[in-house]
Amino acid sequence: MINLQKILDINNRKREKNEFTFELYVAGDTPISLKAASNAKAIFDKYYKNNYALHLFDIYKNPALVARENIIAVPLLIRKNPLPEIRMIGDFSDIQQVKNEFLIR
Amino acid sequence: MESKMQDKAVDQKRSFKDFKLLKSSTGIKGLDDITFGGIPLNRPTLLVGPIGSGKTFMAMEYIVNGIEMFNEPGVFMTFEEKTDELLDNVASLGYDIKLLMEKNSIYLEHLEIGPNISKEVGTYKIDGLFVRLEQAIDKVKAKRVVLDSLDSLFASLDRHILRSEFKRLFSWLKEKKVTAIVTAELGDVFLTRMGLEELIADCVIELSNRITNQISTRRLRIVKFRGSPHALNEYPFTIDENGLTVFPLISQELQQKSSAERISSGIHKLDEMLDNKGFYLGSSILISGTAGVGKSSVLTSFANNVCSKDKTCLFCAFEEAPNQIIRNMASIGLNLHPHVESKKLQFYFARPTLQNLELHFMAIKEIIKNFSPHILVLDPITNLMTEGPNSDVRSMLTRFIDYLKTKQITVMFSAAITIGSISQNPSDEGISSMVDTWIMLEDLELEGERNRSMYVMKSRGMDHSKEVREFIISPTGINLIPIKRNKQGLLIGSKRMAAEKESKEMAGKGNFQHQFSEDGAVK
Numbered sequence: 328m329i330n331l332q333k334i335l336d337i338n339n340r341k342r343e344k345n346e347f348t349f350e351l352y353v354a355g356d357t358p359i360s361l362k363a364a365s366n367a368k369a370i371f372d373k374y375y376k377n378n379y380a381l382h383l384f385d386i387y388k389n390p391a392l393v394a395r396e397n398i399i400a401v402p403l404l405i406r407k408n409p410l411p412e413i414r415m416i417g418d419f420s421d422i423q424q425v426k427n428e429f430l431i432r
Numbered sequence: 433m434e435s436k437m438q439d440k441a442v443d444q445k446r447s448f449k450d451f452k453l454l455k456s457s458t459g460i461k462g463l464d465d466i467t468f469g470g471i472p473l474n475r476p477t478l479l480v481g482p483i484g485s486g487k488t489f490m491a492m493e494y495i496v497n498g499i500e501m502f503n504e505p506g507v508f509m510t511f512e513e514k515t516d517e518l519l520d521n522v523a524s525l526g527y528d529i530k531l532l533m534e535k536n537s538i539y540l541e542h543l544e545i546g547p548n549i550s551k552e553v554g555t556y557k558i559d560g561l562f563v564r565l566e567q568a569i570d571k572v573k574a575k576r577v578v579l580d581s582l583d584s585l586f587a588s589l590d591r592h593i594l595r596s597e598f599k600r601l602f603s604w605l606k607e608k609k610v611t612a613i614v615t616a617e618l619g620d621v622f623l624t625r626m627g628l629e630e631l632i633a634d635c636v637i638e639l640s641n642r643i644t645n646q647i648s649t650r651r652l653r654i655v656k657f658r659g660s661p662h663a664l665n666e667y668p669f670t671i672d673e674n675g676l677t678v679f680p681l682i683s684q685e686l687q688q689k690s691s692a693e694r695i696s697s698g699i700h701k702l703d704e705m706l707d708n709k710g711f712y713l714g715s716s717i718l719i720s721g722t723a724g725v726g727k728s729s730v731l732t733s734f735a736n737n738v739c740s741k742d743k744t745c746l747f748c749a750f751e752e753a754p755n756q757i758i759r760n761m762a763s764i765g766l767n768l769h770p771h772v773e774s775k776k777l778q779f780y781f782a783r784p785t786l787q788n789l790e791l792h793f794m795a796i797k798e799i800i801k802n803f804s805p806h807i808l809v810l811d812p813i814t815n816l817m818t819e820g821p822n823s824d825v826r827s828m829l830t831r832f833i834d835y836l837k838t839k840q841i842t843v844m845f846s847a848a849i850t851i852g853s854i855s856q857n858p859s860d861e862g863i864s865s866m867v868d869t870w871i872m873l874e875d876l877e878l879e880g881e882r883n884r885s886m887y888v889m890k891s892r893g894m895d896h897s898k899e900v901r902e903f904i905i906s907p908t909g910i911n912l913i914p915i916k917r918n919k920q921g922l923l924i925g926s927k928r929m930a931a932e933k934e935s936k937e938m939a940g941k942g943n944f945q946h947q948f949s950e951d952g953a954v955k
Contacts (some may be wrong), residue, residue: 331461337536352560354557354559354560354563354609355559356487356560357463359555359557361554362554363554366554384565386559386560386561387559390563390567393560393563393564393567394564394567397543397544397557397558398560399543399545399561399564400556400557400558400560401556401557401558401559401560402556402558403556403560406541415551415552415553416551416552416553416556417551417553417554417555417556418553418555418556419551419553420553420554420555421553421554421741424551424553425553428551428553
């Protein structure tokens, strides 16, 4: 079984400061969570190269976050940096739409 | 042997009959009656209705009643109104939610949906909501949960995802062993199209707010209740400072006491027509007649008589203002002023169009509670009837009369009818079946002169007079005179007066006239 955190950790360890910061909220190690994480990573790897950080949170392991971030639907991807905050829900299977939303050309 | 088997079968049947779906009592007046105990325990109930039909209030009342009556904490999740706004809104109904929040028996949260669902990219789930609900339920150990409302929750979400997530939400709520009310504005079309009714709801309650003749009446209907019998009709309900009240007919005590005591009508001659004693105490009396025939005068005579015997009367006027009634009635020798001053006579004056009939009756009941009058006078009931279809009014009126009978209050009301309306449309007079005594006032037109007449159409339980009497309103009061006839016809009005004058003159002339009439022929 692929560990969700592992996918992302490799990426995050490399740098201290990033131009782009993302938070991904998922509910448990479900297929839909994995799909969302790997899809998001694939897109960012391609377009932001090494210039981004993607933090993963499991709302079942950390329920306090739900109220803080006002989460209802998951997977939820929030762009924390740069502002403004952009929110997106789903498994990010539509790459074109994700690109449009984050103004990636 | 055979009988034993039969017994067994009967036993089995009985045990099946004894099985009852566990229910969660709503504590809402009337609703527990029509659901025979409440909504299904530990299952979700769908509460549907258009904007402003009272969904939020009903849901809130369910939670508050749970806390106050059954000691069951509750969670109220709103997706529509901000917490502060909701608190203010329900405070107007007398709920102090803040106090309950301090006691940790209610958990109220507003979930903002707007910015959350900015963009959908692919499929997703609503586990965030589950986590929040779980936290809330655990926090107060809730037994009751309200989600208000589904529409805002799923406003911008994909229909297909919505359907499966709905299902998951409801089975999750069942697992959590909470009784949930989920409100939705979803119309019939949407419900059917999504198959939500079959899918999720063991119980569906529909609220509506129908407007007839510019006056709206709230209504409630149980669309479905899996595994339980329920009342099928649509019932009116009201929301006021006492909370929500549903009005099923079945909730009224129909076993009223019936008194053998009598009460005078205030018109001596009318008492004569009614067994020489008057009406039964606690009965309902209808005075009907065309406009200007003197209905209000009969009503006021009754009220005046009761008050002058040191009893109390509530006069509900829907046509004239109290001052006008007092002035007008002074013209026929009824002085109401002292009764008003000694507080034996109270008025309830309201325009019928002010609110719906049920609210009028609620207001009157409120006064009755504080004032407890011996009699009630309604003038006229037909003004209230312009409000809605007849059957509605009739059922409300029936309930109201039942209520008065349980209180042993004698009620007299007037009904304005148009000439010939009874013969043309007898069903219009449906209220007659619920009155014990029905007195008709009629205009008799004879040779260019209109005269009033009165007769007792029916009077349950007494040997009432069947004659038509001339009904005279004079500055000294009301009088009823038996109608005589001679060769020319009926002697009413000026003819009667002429005949009286003539007979007096004749009497003055000695025995001549006497002989004359005894023979029956002119000699």
